[in-house]
Amino acid sequence: MESTTTIAIIGGGASGTITAIHLLEEFKTPLKIYLLERRQKAVFRGVAYATELEFEPLNVPAGKMSIFSDAPLDFYHWLLENKQQVSTEPITADSYVSRRWFGDYLAERLARSKARAKGALQIIFAEATEITNNSSNQNYRIKLADGTYIKAGYLVFATGNEPPAEALNNLETAILGQNYIPDPWKVHPFQQLSPDDDVLVLGTGLSMVDHVISLRKRNHRGKIFAFSRHGFLPLTQQAGQQGQVTFSYQTSDILNILKDLRAGIADSKKQGVDWQQVINSLRDDTPAIWRGLSPESKRLFLRRLKPFWEIHRHRMPIDSARIIDEMKQTGKLEILHGKKDRIVIEAGRFAFIFTQPGLGIRSVAINHVINCTGPAGNYSGYGNQLIRHLLSRGWMKQDELGLGIETGYSGEIITASGNALPNAFAVGPLRKATEWESTAIREIKIQAEQLALDIALNYTNRDNLSRLVKF
Numbered sequence: 001m002e003s004t005t006t007i008a009i010i011g012g013g014a015s016g017t018i019t020a021i022h023l024l025e026e027f028k029t030p031l032k033i034y035l036l037e038r039r040q041k042a043v044f045r046g047v048a049y050a051t052e053l054e055f056e057p058l059n060v061p062a063g064k065m066s067i068f069s070d071a072p073l074d075f076y077h078w079l080l081e082n083k084q085q086v087s088t089e090p091i092t093a094d095s096y097v098s099r100r101w102f103g104d105y106l107a108e109r110l111a112r113s114k115a116r117a118k119g120a121l122q123i124i125f126a127e128a129t130e131i132t133n134n135s136s137n138q139n140y141r142i143k144l145a146d147g148t149y150i151k152a153g154y155l156v157f158a159t160g161n162e163p164p165a166e167a168l169n170n171l172e173t174a175i176l177g178q179n180y181i182p183d184p185w186k187v188h189p190f191q192q193l194s195p196d197d198d199v200l201v202l203g204t205g206l207s208m209v210d211h212v213i214s215l216r217k218r219n220h221r222g223k224i225f226a227f228s229r230h231g232f233l234p235l236t237q238q239a240g241q242q243g244q245v246t247f248s249y250q251t252s253d254i255l256n257i258l259k260d261l262r263a264g265i266a267d268s269k270k271q272g273v274d275w276q277q278v279i280n281s282l283r284d285d286t287p288a289i290w291r292g293l294s295p296e297s298k299r300l301f302l303r304r305l306k307p308f309w310e311i312h313r314h315r316m317p318i319d320s321a322r323i324i325d326e327m328k329q330t331g332k333l334e335i336l337h338g339k340k341d342r343i344v345i346e347a348g349r350f351a352f353i354f355t356q357p358g359l360g361i362r363s364v365a366i367n368h369v370i371n372c373t374g375p376a377g378n379y380s381g382y383g384n385q386l387i388r389h390l391l392s393r394g395w396m397k398q399d400e401l402g403l404g405i406e407t408g409y410s411g412e413i414i415t416a417s418g419n420a421l422p423n424a425f426a427v428g429p430l431r432k433a434t435e436w437e438s439t440a441i442r443e444i445k446i447q448a449e450q451l452a453l454d455i456a457l458n459y460t461n462r463d464n465l466s467r468l469v470k471f
Contacts, residue, residue, distance in 0.1 A: 004031065006152045006154070007023060009034065011036070011157065018448045021106075021113045027452075031120065033122070047161065054213075058097060058317075059314070068445070158428050159384050164376060165376035166182065180369045201227070203226070211372055213323050224332060253293075291435070349365045413426060
């Protein structure tokens with residue numbers, strides 16, 4: 001009788017769900033998966049695909065959101081079968097559809113994989129608070145918040161994005177009280193708003209875009225300010241053919257990489273290929289490029305080049321760009337940039353004071369502040385309780401740049417001593433420190449596929465070896 005492989009996936013959002021799907025699809029031997037998620041609302045979806053915003057389209061067209069590499073149009077075909085009848089317009093592979101629909105897709109594909117797989121799946125709504133191991137049988141013992149335990153031979157950490165880093169100091173937070181939303185994905189950010197409130201959004205990336213347009217959809221009448229250091233907005237998506245560029249990513253110098261990228265964009269432009277498609281073609285090479293960079297180049301990128309990369313890589317749909325441009329032209333939205341100074345109370349309202357290059361000190365009156373600065377990556381001082389616990393024990397190691405935790409080429413967890421934690425892996429944003437490009441579905445899908453295959457092959461080889469020894 002074959003023994004059963006037991007895997008605990010910690011995090012039941014998008015990353016954990018996609019990993020569970022591929023494990024169920026890959027394993028041909030007995031399998032038991034525990035999918036742990038502390039928030040019932042987030043199971044199968046995570047934060048991004050359980051949103052309740054009035055405006056929440058995917059930032060990637062439907063034809064590029066499949067979770068199966070060998071079926072690249074799977075999500076699009078699922079949409080035609082399940083959502084076309086409720087859509088107000090024809091769905092094409094270039095459509096930017098609802099994030100909630102993608103969450104529905106993940107849930108349905110997990111149910112399908114569970115129904116036809118040899119493995120079993122148990123969903124547990126609980127938070128994992130502590131993990132110990134038994135060296136004699138190579139099992140992990142996972143303590144849950146309610147005091148119960150489960151055991152597993154493999155661990156997969158798929159905890160997703162962390163909340164935004166704190167953008168205000170303690171005094172400012174106290175001054176604003178309920179008028180400050182430190183994490184807009186945790187609660188509905190507009191519950192305390194009045195239609196005429198003037199709102200400050202910290203951050204000018206994609207999160208800002210969705211929240212600002214959602215306010216517009218609610219017929220919000222007050223002025224909206226969006227503030228960041230540089231005031232850069234995401235650039236616009238564009239459909240078209242794929243551009244292919246050959247990069248010399250053996251170099252450890254980020255400036256050489258940038259030079260090659262610029263040359264590739266110039267050559268592709270001569271062939272009628274837009275720069276957006278050239279950036280897309282770089283994604284498969286990004287992990288290798290990032291791993292090959294020197295520490296100095298990584299620091300230079302984060303300090304000087306990251307804002308420019310982010311707006312080119314993480315783009316907004318054409319419809320979103322049109323609405324944002326219209327709001328700017330009509331004065332409903334103003335983009336601010338510079339160095340934040342403080343938030344104080346003036347004349348019965350809050351005043352946001354900052355220094356803008358060329359204009360000096362400025363002040364705008366506001367009623368409400370929303371933190372849309374994006375997910376944090378430094379787990380040492382805050383964030384996921386279990387990750388902090390494992391860092392303190394040396395089972396995990398925070399990377400020196402504060403992007404995530406140290407992982408190996410296959411996502412294996414690297415301990416403080418530099419060794420791989422046995423049978424323990426990460427999928428998704430936790431791997432950003434090693435791979436940089438590790439937060440989008442395309443990369444998460446590839447990680448989950450490779451990990452499922454690795455675990456299945458490792459189990460099969462180990463089982464065959466034990467049989468040879470017995471005989």
